[in-house]
Amino acid sequence: MTEKTFEPLTKGHFILPLSNTGSIARIQELGFKLPDFIDYSYDLESNIDLKFDMLLSEFKRLLTLDLNTLYQQNKQILEHNKNCLSTIPYDNSILEIFNV
Amino acid sequence: MINVIQGIEGDDLLWHLKLLGANELPKNVYFIPLVNHYNLHNADWFNNVRNQAKNFDTVVFYDLVHIGDYEQIIFKKVVSEFEHPNKIYLTVNQNKSFQIDSVKIIRWDFMWNRYKAYYTESVPTNLHLHHYSHGNYHTIDINYHLTRNKKFMSPMGREYGLRTRLYDIVKNHDGYISNRSKGITFENEPVMASLIPYPTNFTTILILVYMLKVTAAIANLYI
Numbered sequence: 001m002t003e004k005t006f007e008p009l010t011k012g013h014f015i016l017p018l019s020n021t022g023s024i025a026r027i028q029e030l031g032f033k034l035p036d037f038i039d040y041s042y043d044l045e046s047n048i049d050l051k052f053d054m055l056l057s058e059f060k061r062l063l064t065l066d067l068n069t070l071y072q073q074n075k076q077i078l079e080h081n082k083n084c085l086s087t088i089p090y091d092n093s094i095l096e097i098f099n100v
Numbered sequence: 101m102i103n104v105i106q107g108i109e110g111d112d113l114l115w116h117l118k119l120l121g122a123n124e125l126p127k128n129v130y131f132i133p134l135v136n137h138y139n140l141h142n143a144d145w146f147n148n149v150r151n152q153a154k155n156f157d158t159v160v161f162y163d164l165v166h167i168g169d170y171e172q173i174i175f176k177k178v179v180s181e182f183e184h185p186n187k188i189y190l191t192v193n194q195n196k197s198f199q200i201d202s203v204k205i206i207r208w209d210f211m212w213n214r215y216k217a218y219y220t221e222s223v224p225t226n227l228h229l230h231h232y233s234h235g236n237y238h239t240i241d242i243n244y245h246l247t248r249n250k251k252f253m254s255p256m257g258r259e260y261g262l263r264t265r266l267y268d269i270v271k272n273h274d275g276y277i278s279n280r281s282k283g284i285t286f287e288n289e290p291v292m293a294s295l296i297p298y299p300t301n302f303t304t305i306l307i308l309v310y311m312l313k314v315t316a317a318i319a320n321l322y323i
Contacts, residue, residue: 001166001192001194001209001211001212002165002166002192002211002215003211003214003215003218006211006212006215007215010219019166020166020169020172020193020194020195020198021195021197022194022195022196022197023194023195025194026194026209030209030212046197048169085216085219085220086220088212088216090119090120090212090213090216090217091208091209091210091212091213092120093206093207093208093209094117094120094122094190094206094208094210095120095122096206097125097126097129097158097160097188097190097206098122098125098126
């Protein structure tokens with residue numbers, strides 16, 4: 001993941017990222033919240049072509065929904081994510097190399 | 101002083117380590133960048149790296165920016181085949197099923213740290229941070245009442261200021277070639293980072309079209 005993922009999250013957008021498998025779980029592990037109305041199951045698919053097809057299907061499905069209403073219903077999530085810049089700490093996993 | 105990390109993806113790594121309270125790295129660790137940002141990864145480079153690594157107890161291979169699945173396969177092969185008794189792969193790939201036999205995987209969200217730091221830390225004037233334009237970027241005035249402004253861009257101006265010009269350069273090439281690998285950097289160039297939002301309603305578009313027509317008509321009078 002890069003700033004391409006974090007930028008929209010902290011600016012109050014919903015996201016549909018195509019990234020390494022497990023990225024969605026990691027985003028939630030960091031502390032961001034994601035809405036239930038988006039099906040992120042494509043993120044668990046390791047075959048990149050299949051993953052892209054699944055994402056595309058989800059994208060098309062989302063276009064059929066009333067996004068304005070869903071946006072209003074999920075505003076709390078967006079507000080939570082806006083605050084994550086200050087609430088989520090730095091990842092210090094690299095410090096493990098000091099213990100090897 | 102930390103001085104063994106090389107490569108564009110590690111340009112600001114020292115500063116980020118200090119944010120985590122680490123002022124120096126273990127002495128017997130050798131760092132090998134996997135992403136070829138500087139276009140230096142040829143046979144001579146690899147032979148040199150292989151010889152240098154023999155003098156260290158531990159070798160840390162690292163990718164600190166997101167890489168695609170194809171590159172990850174290549175990197176995995178390189179790390180797997182590299183002869184050294186103690187190998188670590190420091191990666192931004194958070195896929196927990198990504199494993200390599202006899203290699204310790206450390207997953208580090210360096211890009212989160214970098215992103216957070218851009219917004220919450222003071223940028224030191226004596227350092228050349230990744231994408232930092234030496235203060236030449238314009239102050240960003242974000243108006244959150246305008247929908248399009250929420251799309252925003254990085255405070256370094258890279259999405260708009262840098263990349264617009266970057267695309268102008270690379271369009272003459274068949275494929276993407278990074279500016280840094282060609283020795284072109286924009287660090288000392290003024291960078292635009294403000295954004296005029298696109299019209300979000302039909303009335304605004306009509307007004308803009310009308311203004312354009314008036315401007316064109318006036319221009320015609322003087323031609």
